[in-house]
Amino acid sequence: MIKSGDKQMGKKDNISSSVIQRLPRYYRFLSELEKEGITHVNSGELAQRMRSTASQVRQDFNCFGEFGQQGIGYSVKGLTKEIENILGLKNRYPAILIGAGNIGTAIANQLTFENKCFQLIGIFDNDENKIGSEVAGLTVQSILSLDEFCKNNHVETAVLCVPKTAAAELAHQLYKLGIKSYWNFSHYDLKLLYPDIVVENVHLSDSIMQLCFRITQSTNIDKQ
Amino acid sequence: MIKSGDKQMGKKDNISSSVIQRLPRYYRFLSELEKEGITHVNSGELAQRMRSTASQVRQDFNCFGEFGQQGIGYSVKGLTKEIENILGLKNRYPAILIGAGNIGTAIANQLTFENKCFQLIGIFDNDENKIGSEVAGLTVQSILSLDEFCKNNHVETAVLCVPKTAAAELAHQLYKLGIKSYWNFSHYDLKLLYPDIVVENVHLSDSIMQLCFRITQSTNIDKQ
DNA sequence: GATAATTTGTTATAATAATAACGAATAAAA
C-alpha cells in the first residue's frame, strides 16, 4: 500500500524552492509538447525549451522519482501526470476572495475560469457599492458575514486583494477562522505575522520595480 | 564628473538576481520605518523585518556602495534614496498596455494610480466592444492603430495582458516597432523569442500551482 | 582622554544549487 508521505512516492524530503519554481514551467512546456503531438522527449530537448541544461532537468525529476527510461527518454503524458501528482493539481481546495476591486475581479475570473485546483466559493468586500454585485458568477458579500460563512463552509485558502492597510487585520481574522493558506496580492508580508501559514505572494509593485531596475541597467549599459 | 557606469557609482558589475529581488523589499520596509518616524536603522533590525540576516543585509548593500556608518548604522532616508537610485525609480518610462480584459484593466489602474516610473500612454485591444471605452482615464484603441501610435510616440515598455495564443505574434510586432522591454502577464515565455529583450514575467498560473504544491505538501505532512 | 560598546565593510567559511562526468540500461544497427 502506498501511503501519502511514503518513501515510495518520492526520493527527497526537502525539495529546494528553486526546483519547485521550475515545476509549473515543466508542466507548461509538456502541455505544449502534447499539443504538438510529441509523445516522447529527452532531457536535452526539454532543457532547450526551458532554457536550462539536460543535467538540471534530470536532477530536478530525480528529486521525486525515476520517471524516464534509459535510452529512450520521458513519456510526455507520463511525465505530465507525475508533475500533476507532485504539484497536487488533482486536489480541489475551496477558496474565498476578499477585495472585489480591479485586481480582485480579475483574479476571481482567473480562479473561476482558468484553474481547477482552487474553487472560488465566496467573494467579500467592505464597500457598500460592491456588495450585492456579481463577480465571476458569485454575489459579493459583506465582509461582516465572513465569520459566519467560514463557520458554515470549509474554506482552505483565502485570496487577499485588499490594500496594504487592511491586510494585517484581515489576516488576523482569517487566521482565527482556521485559514492557513493564502494567495496574497496585498503589499504586505503575511508570513511575518504567522510563521505556520502557507503564503504565495504576488507583489506587483515589487515586480514593477524589478522591471524598472533592469530597464535602467540595460539603457545605462547601452550608453557606455 | 560621475558618468553612468562609472565605478564611483557602484562596486560590483554583475549583481545577482537574488540581490535584485530583495531590493524592492528593502525599499518597502524602509518606507515603513520612515513612516514610523525612525531615522536610523542597523543591519540587524532591518534583517529582522526582512526575515534575513544582518550579514546578508550588509553584503547586499555593499554590492552598490558604502551606505552606512560604522558604529551608527544606516540613515533611513539616505538608504531609501540610494535604493531609489539603484532601482532607477526616478526614471519615467512611457508604456502601453495591450489587452483591456480583467487583468489588463486592473494593471492599467495599478500603473496609473500606484506607480511613478511607468507612465501609461496607450491601451489597445482587438475586441470591438472594448475599443472606445475608457480604462484608467485612457480610451481603448484598436490594435490596428498600434503601429502608427508607436511611430508617433516614444514607447519604452509594453505590458502584455493578452491570451497565450496572441502573445507570440504580438511580441513579434512590438519587437519590430523597437520595443525591447515587457511586463508580461500572458502565459508565454517571450524571452525565448528574442534574447536581447528585458522581460518581467507575472505568471499567475505558475503562482497558483506553487501555492497548490505547498498546500498539498503541508497537508500531507500533517497527516503523517 | 582612554576605554568599552556598537556597527559597518570586508574577508573567510559553510551551505546550496547548477553543471559535468560517467556507469547502467535500452534500442537500433551491423
Added chain:
DNA sequence: TTTTATTCGTTATTATTATAACAAATTATC
C-alpha cells in the same frame, strides 16, 4: 547475436549564495 548509439540516474565537481568572523571606524562612557 554482437556492437554501437542513446539517454537516464547518480555521483563528482564547480559555481553561486548565504552565513560567520573579524578588523576598522565611530560613539558613548568612565
